[in-house]
Amino acid sequence: MRVFLLVFALVWNLALAFPRVGVHEGFTRLVFDLPKAEIEPSLSQEQDQLIVVFKGIKVAPLDQVVNSPEVVSVQTVSEGEGVRVVVRLKGPVEAKVVRYTDPERLVVDLTLKKEAASPAKPAPDPVRNRPPKPPKPVVLLDPGHGGIDPGMVGHVVEKEVVLDVALRLKRLLEREGIEVRLTRDRDMHLSPDKREDLSRRASMADSSQVNLFISIHVNATPTRTAQGVEVFYFGRAQDARVLSQVIRENGGGELGKRLTQEACTVAERILSDIVAQANQRYSQRLAETLGRHLSQVTGSPYRGSFPGDLFVLRYAKVPAVLVEIGFGDHVVEGRRLADPAYRERVAQGLLAGILTFLANGAYAR
Numbered sequence: 077m078r079v080f081l082l083v084f085a086l087v088w089n090l091a092l093a094f095p096r097v098g099v100h101e102g103f104t105r106l107v108f109d110l111p112k113a114e115i116e117p118s119l120s121q122e123q124d125q126l127i128v129v130f131k132g133i134k135v136a137p138l139d140q141v142v143n144s145p146e147v148v149s150v151q152t153v154s155e156g157e158g159v160r161v162v163v164r165l166k167g168p169v170e171a172k173v174v175r176y177t178d179p180e181r182l183v184v185d186l187t188l189k190k191e192a193a194s195p196a197k198p199a200p201d202p203v204r205n206r207p208p209k210p211p212k213p214v215v216l217l218d219p220g221h222g223g224i225d226p227g228m229v230g231h232v233v234e235k236e237v238v239l240d241v242a243l244r245l246k247r248l249l250e251r252e253g254i255e256v257r258l259t260r261d262r263d264m265h266l267s268p269d270k271r272e273d274l275s276r277r278a279s280m281a282d283s284s285q286v287n288l289f290i291s292i293h294v295n296a297t298p299t300r301t302a303q304g305v306e307v308f309y310f311g312r313a314q315d316a317r318v319l320s321q322v323i324r325e326n327g328g329g330e331l332g333k334r335l336t337q338e339a340c341t342v343a344e345r346i347l348s349d350i351v352a353q354a355n356q357r358y359s360q361r362l363a364e365t366l367g368r369h370l371s372q373v374t375g376s377p378y379r380g381s382f383p384g385d386l387f388v389l390r391y392a393k394v395p396a397v398l399v400e401i402g403f404g405d406h407v408v409e410g411r412r413l414a415d416p417a418y419r420e421r422v423a424q425g426l427l428a429g430i431l432t433f434l435a436n437g438a439y440a441r
């Protein structure tokens with residue numbers, strides 16, 4: 077599993093923005109997530125600036141300080157029907173430009189030109205010039221419910237199972253060199269008010285220090301006959317069945333309906349925001365990857381990944397999903413979820429999905 081660590085170095089600080097900026101050993105990477113294939117950028121370099129112009133897209137203005145060995149800052153400004161991105165450089169750079177599809181994106185790697193490191197310069201200070209150690213990737217795990225809110229109660233109690241799985245997954249991730257944060261590490265609620273409780277969990281994901289957000293839950297259905305794995309990413313629920321599940325995870329009843337309505341207005345806004353759209357595509361990919369691996373490792377059927385107006389995911393600025401690890405009210409699967417050995421397999425399935433997403437996912441480039 078060591079091989080994954082190399083690739084992690086590529087993802088660590090690609091926070092949600094246009095462009096996403098990653099600082100790596102020897103180069104700075106800019107990733108421009110694009111809404112469609114037809115958009116052709118033009119690049120030009122003058123002295124200490126690289127300018128990239130995109131026609132036909134709109135993004136919010138941005139001025140981010142990068143301060144890598146190659147780049148001072150990146151500024152995004154509207155220009156007519158498009159966007160001009162001004163990259164301020166620390167010296168002349170070599171720009172390697174690659175176009176990727178699925179999802180559509182342009183990747184620009186900037187390396188300082190050799191002559192920039194001229195021999196006339198004083199000898200480099202070995203301590204100061206040591207390349208920065210890439211920080212560990214950080215995964216935020218959210219065991220759903222807790223304290224006064226048990227979640228679903230069937231053959232198991234949701235709040236107990238998801239906490240146990242999250243703690244097991246934390247240990248496995250840490251063994252792979254990944255830093256883990258938890259929204260809760262014991263049987264507790266974050267607030268007695270459900271809206272406030274979900275908002276606190278969401279705000280922990282809304283941080284540049286977190287790379288992935290995974291909320292862990294146990295499923296239930298009125299017929300008690302369903303089994304399998306489902307994963308949700310943020311977006312408008314597409315059918316009545318998904319909507320009723322979303323309402324349940326948003327607190328249930330009238331409260332769940334209200335919070336779903338609130339989340340729904342945020343979901344509609346995504347349609348006009350290409351940065352949020354790109355994050356939605358990565359979240360969808362994370363959902364698919366987690367679902368398939370979890371199903372493979374546990375043998376529980378994979379029922380699919382779906383968009384849902386989930387309150388806890390609504391403002392996430394990194395790939396974020398809510399995973400239903402199984403149905404706690406199914407006569408077979410519910411009893412399996414009560415078994416510690418099975419929960420360990422659930423944690424291993426989630427681990428495999430996370431590692432695959434970080435290593436192979438388009439998010440890394």
Ligand SMILES: [Zn+2]
Binds near residue numbers: 220227228234293325
């Ligand atoms: Zn739940």
